Amino acid sequence: MEVLRNVTRHKLRSFLTISGIVIGVLALTTMGALAENFNALLDGGVTYFGSNIQVGPPDGQSASLLPISKIDEIKQIDGVAAAFASYGFSAKPGQITAVSFGIPDTIVAGDPAENNWAALKTTFAQGHQLDASSTGQVVLGSTIDKEFAKKIGDTIDLPVKPSDAKPDFVNHAFTVVGILNPTRTAPDTFAYINVADGQTLLKDSLPVAIRDQIDVSKITEAINVYGKPGTSLSDLDKIADRINAQVPGVKAVRPSQLVNSFKSGGAIFTAITTAAALLALIIGGLSVVNTMFMAVAERVREIGLKKAVGATTFNIMGEFLVEATLIGIVGGVVGYGLGALITIIANATTPPGQSTLFLVTPNLTILAIGFATVLGAVAGVLPAWRAARLDPVTALRNE
Amino acid sequence: MANVRLVNLTKQYKRGAEVIHALDDVTLDIEKGEFVAVVGRSGSGKTTMLDLMGLLLRPTSGSLFIDDIDTSKLGDRQLAQMRARRVGFVFQEYNLLSGLNVLENVMLPLRYVKDGRKRGAPRAVELIERVGLSDRVRHRPTELSGGQAQRVAIARSMVNSPSLILLDEPTGAVDTETAQQLVDLLKRLNQEDRVTIVIVTHDLDIAGQASRQIRLKDGRVLTDERVGAAGAGSLGVPVA
Numbered sequence: 024m025e026v027l028r029n030v031t032r033h034k035l036r037s038f039l040t041i042s043g044i045v046i047g048v049l050a051l052t053t054m055g056a057l058a059e060n061f062n063a064l065l066d067g068g069v070t071y072f073g074s075n076i077q078v079g080p081p082d083g084q085s086a087s088l089l090p091i092s093k094i095d096e097i098k099q100i101d102g103v104a105a106a107f108a109s110y111g112f113s114a115k116p117g118q119i120t121a122v123s124f125g126i127p128d129t130i131v132a133g134d135p136a137e138n139n140w141a142a143l144k145t146t147f148a149q150g151h152q153l154d155a156s157s158t159g160q161v162v163l164g165s166t167i168d169k170e171f172a173k174k175i176g177d178t179i180d181l182p183v184k185p186s187d188a189k190p191d192f193v194n195h196a197f198t199v200v201g202i203l204n205p206t207r208t209a210p211d212t213f214a215y216i217n218v219a220d221g222q223t224l225l226k227d228s229l230p231v232a233i234r235d236q237i238d239v240s241k242i243t244e245a246i247n248v249y250g251k252p253g254t255s256l257s258d259l260d261k262i263a264d265r266i267n268a269q270v271p272g273v274k275a276v277r278p279s280q281l282v283n284s285f286k287s288g289g290a291i292f293t294a295i296t297t298a299a300a301l302l303a304l305i306i307g308g309l310s311v312v313n314t315m316f317m318a319v320a321e322r323v324r325e326i327g328l329k330k331a332v333g334a335t336t337f338n339i340m341g342e343f344l345v346e347a348t349l350i351g352i353v354g355g356v357v358g359y360g361l362g363a364l365i366t367i368i369a370n371a372t373t374p375p376g377q378s379t380l381f382l383v384t385p386n387l388t389i390l391a392i393g394f395a396t397v398l399g400a401v402a403g404v405l406p407a408w409r410a411a412r413l414d415p416v417t418a419l420r421n422e
Numbered sequence: 423m424a425n426v427r428l429v430n431l432t433k434q435y436k437r438g439a440e441v442i443h444a445l446d447d448v449t450l451d452i453e454k455g456e457f458v459a460v461v462g463r464s465g466s467g468k469t470t471m472l473d474l475m476g477l478l479l480r481p482t483s484g485s486l487f488i489d490d491i492d493t494s495k496l497g498d499r500q501l502a503q504m505r506a507r508r509v510g511f512v513f514q515e516y517n518l519l520s521g522l523n524v525l526e527n528v529m530l531p532l533r534y535v536k537d538g539r540k541r542g543a544p545r546a547v548e549l550i551e552r553v554g555l556s557d558r559v560r561h562r563p564t565e566l567s568g569g570q571a572q573r574v575a576i577a578r579s580m581v582n583s584p585s586l587i588l589l590d591e592p593t594g595a596v597d598t599e600t601a602q603q604l605v606d607l608l609k610r611l612n613q614e615d616r617v618t619i620v621i622v623t624h625d626l627d628i629a630g631q632a633s634r635q636i637r638l639k640d641g642r643v644l645t646d647e648r649v650g651a652a653g654a655g656s657l658g659v660p661v662a
């Protein structure tokens with residue numbers, strides 16, 4: 024094909040041009056994958072927090088403790104279909120979390136039945152759900168499972184004992200009964216246990232002075248409230264308002280408030296992608312424009328000859344546009360390929376237990392390659408137009 | 423029906439305040455199948471006349487008919503189609519695209535006509551054979567001699583079966599013997615295909631072999647003689 028030959032005739036120049044696009048698309052792909060990864064994380068948050076109402080202690084109460092009896096009061100509120108006690112503990116207490124973009128390892132205690140209500144569905148890679156009202160069982164998220172390299176039937180001591188643990192530090196052995204599939208969001212770093220075990224851990228966490236005066240079986244840290252399946256976000260907000268009005272001693276957070284904070288987080292990463300795309304546009308676009316203008320300058324007589332044998336302005340324009348687009352496609356595919364390779368290697372070399380940083384989605388693939396293609400075509404328009412308008416006689420006499 | 427008809431055809435160039443009459447009020451007919459040599463000193467307007475007949479230039483005034491079509495009424499696209507289908511062009515130099523091989527060069531004009539490549543491929547192969555380059559089909563232009571390159575250009579000019587071939591000093595860069603071989607080839611094509619040939623040349627020996635000689639001076643026709651040596655449509659009668 025002549026177009027291919029034109030591109031390969033000036034190997035160095037084409038190489039440099041394509042490199043320009045490759046760098047741009049590479050930046051776009053890696054930054055985009057980073058943003059997609061965060062967006063997946065945030066989408067998880069939006070899905071989860073958009074599906075229930077978080078009820079905690081009222082403003083001004085420092086300890087995160089609530090009488091479990093509040094669950095029954097909340098269930099009386101109009102629109103509430105289910106409410107569950109919920110406890111959360113750091114799985115690795117005392118560890119200074121290095122700058123990490125993921126969610127820290129967390130022990131979550133709750134009723135396994137809550138999974139039927141949660142919008143963020145988890146599925147099992149191995150094993151099964153916690154047996155209702157059993158103790159000493161744990162279900163691990165995919166990342167935390169890799170971190171500790173546990174199989175079904177293994178035991179894991181939770182919380183993990185820190186190296187500088189105080190003498191009164193206690194933890195408990197749990198048997199792994201299930202391992203979840205990756206979700207790319209919160210559950211990946213979670214270890215799920217039953218309510219009774221959660222209450223045990225809660226007791227361990229209380230100051231020694233009051234530990235024995237409190238009946239932890241009557242206490243929860245938080246209550247997750249659900250409406251009927253399909254309840255809209257605004258209706259959930261209204262339920263939250265009713266809980267605050269009618270149940271004393273608790274504070275329900277409007278889910279839309281949480282959802283909005285996640286969404287504004289997503290906007291930042293969208294800005295990162297846009298910036299990367301802009302970078303690609305400038306670097307790649309200018310190199311294509313430059314190359315195509317050079318190609319036009321040195322093929323003036325060729326254009327004259329083609330016109331002399333019957334080519335129209337439109338034909339010539341088409342030929343140059345195809346060439347510019349081809350440069351764009353090649354640069355796009357190579358840049359995307361390299362970018363994807365980098366993300367694969369980076370993800371593969373992430374230490375187990377740390378959340379991976381990159382997520383290459385089909386949308387990103389289409390964006391990166393499509394972008395480079397359009398870039399090549401757009402950058403080629405001006406040079407192609409200039410080439411096509413050349414007067415054949417002048418062009419043929421060009422030295 | 424004249425193959426080409428020039429009526430008061432004029433091309434002027436402005437250079438500053440000066441007006442150059444590159445072609446000045448020329449009226450003449452060229453019949454189908456004629457073998458016409460255009461001669462004259464450098465700057466006399468030969469190339470201008472050929473470029474006008476090849477629709478590469480638009481005249482300043484006057485009209486040009488090809489196969490009785492008034493070309494002054496045609497738009498850019500229609501002119502391009504006329505160039506592709508009815509006229510073949512051979513230049514003195516830079517005739518071939520260096521990125522294409524012999525066959526691809528011959529097939530170049532087929533690109534610009536509908537279904538050209540499909541219908542024209544056998545014709546291209548046949549023409550390469552007729553110009554004696556069957557063993558050079560896949561060669562690049564840089565691997566050809568000057569005479570061979572011009573044969574390729576001639577084959578290319580014929581590929582869309584035009585009624586008219588225009589050659590601007592095609593033998594200017596080759597030796598006398600090679601030049602004669604090219605002229606012999608042109609005579610053969612002229613006779614076998616009844617294609618009209620208009621050749622600009624400085625070589626009086628070549629001009630003498632044409633059926634008609636048009637001599638230009640300062641953009642005007644000085645003499646126009648039919649000599650009857652060759653050409654299917656030649657009348658052998660000198661014209662004033």
Ligand SMILES: Nc1ncnc2c1ncn2[C@@H]1O[C@H](COP(=O)(O)OP(=O)(O)O)[C@@H](O)[C@H]1O
Pocket residue numbers: 435436437442443444462463464465466467468469470471
């Ligand atoms: N593009 C142009 N601009 C100005 N003058 C031109 C141009 N092309 C040709 N001329 C002038 O027109 C006259 C005829 O030129 P040309 O047709 O090339 O003559 P020939 O081919 O017989 O040597 C010359 O005086 C030449 O300088």
Ligand SMILES: [Mg+2]
Pocket residue numbers: 468469470
């Ligand atoms: Mg000339």
